[in-house]
Amino acid sequence: MLAALPSPGPSGRRSVLAALGTAAAALRPLLCGLPGCRAPWRGLGQESRQRPDSRLQLRLPEASEAARLVLERARPSPPLRRFIACPDLARAVSASLECGPEPVVLECEPGPGVLTRTLLNAGARVVALESDKAFLPNLQSLENSLHGQLEVVYCDFFRLDPLGCGSMKPPAMYSEKLFENLGIMAVPWTADVPVKIIGFLPQKKERNNLWKLIFVMYERSSIYRYGRIELNMFVSEKEYKVLTAKPGELRSYQALSVLWQTACEIQLLHMEPWSSFLTNSKTRGLAIPKSMLLPNDHLCLVRMTPRRNLFTGGMTTTNSSTFILMIKQCLAKRKSKLIDRLNSWSPNSGSKLLRELEIPENIITGNLYPEEYRRLFEAMEHSKEFSQSWLYDEVFENTRNINF
Incomplete structure (x- = not known):
């Protein structure tokens, strides 16, 4: 049988509450692992979320x-x-x-x-x-x-x-x-x-x-x-x-x-x-x-x-769709000459642009490296001859006509 204890005074109650708080803090890590005692999800970006216990090993099903x-x-x-x-x-x-x-x-x-x-x-x-x-x-x-x-x-x-x-x-x-x-x-x-x-x-x-x-x-x-x-x-x-x-x-x-x-x-x-x-x-x-x-x-x-440098130089989120369009048009026929494609966008401008970039004039579109295509696009963006009139090529209407 438990004996009745006298009620503690104000200072005593504070001491009891402090002791109970210390005990609860010590037990909390043990209780959180039990079913129904899950710590609340506070968002992955917040520091207050508990770190995973590295000692926990879940059983893998066969x-x-x-x-x-x-x-x-x-x-x-x-x-x-x-x-x-x-x-x-x-x-x-x-x-x-x-x-x-x-x-x-x-x-x-x-x-x-x-x-x-x-x-x-x-x-x-x-x-x-x-x-x-x-x-x-x-x-x-x-x-x-x-x-x-x-x-x-x-x-x-x-x-x-x-x-x-x-x-x-x-x-x-x-x-x-x-x-x-x-x-x-x-x-x-x-x-x-x-x-x-x-x-x-x-x-x-x-x-x-x-x-x-x-x-x-x-x-x-x-x-x-x-x-x-x-x-x-x-x-x-x-x-x-x-x-x-x-x-x-x-x-x-x-x-x-x-x-x-x-x-x-x-x-x-x-x-x-x-x-x-x-x-x-x-x-x-x-x-x-x-x-x-x-x-x-x-x-x-x-x-x-x-890549970290994707949007450096002349590539931006604004003109990147133009870059995609250019690549789709160039590689639609991978055995065609690149200079012919450039001249179709801006007559008689292809040779000058390729010389500036030190790209052979007889190269076909299927032989140009990705980094060279990027340099070509950035040069076209800064060229007066290529005033983006080529954007209105007939392929443009079908560029994003993809069934996602």
Whole structure:
């Protein structure tokens, strides 16, 4: 039986309250790890958010377990998606990303969450952008067990900022709303990378998404309003060869090659056969389109980091769309002579411009390096002969006529 204690005086009550406060502070780190005792999410950009506990190691589901989770949640006709199911592959991908508490990692379509757990174990601060409600409960359960290291958002990254009259019903979202909710602030273009994004480019619209991303990068709109966002995307080997093609490789060297190489440092992080990835296909097949069969039998994890000096010299967000137009017109026919294209824009001005830039007059458009195309564009911007009348070329009307 407890004996009744006399009520302490004012000074005694203060001493008791102080002691209780000290005890509560000591217990708080222990209690926060229990279910239902999650620290509030205060925004990724705020210093008050707790640092992830480096000692925490989440269990990774085996590949068979991840496959079961995906098949259980498969809808009748879901959009084809690929997932990392093998823990060893997840660890290899995480190591290549060199993740830590800074910067924030946005993972697109995590699904069963094998890579998500691996990134968390590496100490990364992760935002999981999942567009399929069937995968949300498991991800949210994981979110609730952590101290703010993981944030789960019902969102489709590839439907951010839809053009025209696109539907804004979830999971579509504006990037401004997404970044504001996450507490991510815009930084100058020359600052360090504020956000890393990891995901798979959708197979059916792989080329269209590459065009959309390069347009918004040169415009510094959408996600690039917040700085030099680093993309780490799994792309088909076929598109990887286009992104990294060199002058003279006329089959692969295209407008996308010049635009991406001008804008970004491109690095191959990892190559993996199609068979290594889990799909949500009910037939459990690889679902590889015929156009991507041998020798394009790998998916390539490619890092695309925007260059700090992209908007120095004569390149600006105002005239960058003109640069894109010029590249599209020049590389529409990669075996045509560059001087003929220049003379079509400004009669008898091509020879003078090429001599000033020390570019051979007989060079074809498919043999000019990306940096030379940039020098050519900047020279045209400062030339009196090229008064931008060439902007009204018939190709102009179709420049952005792409089905995103």
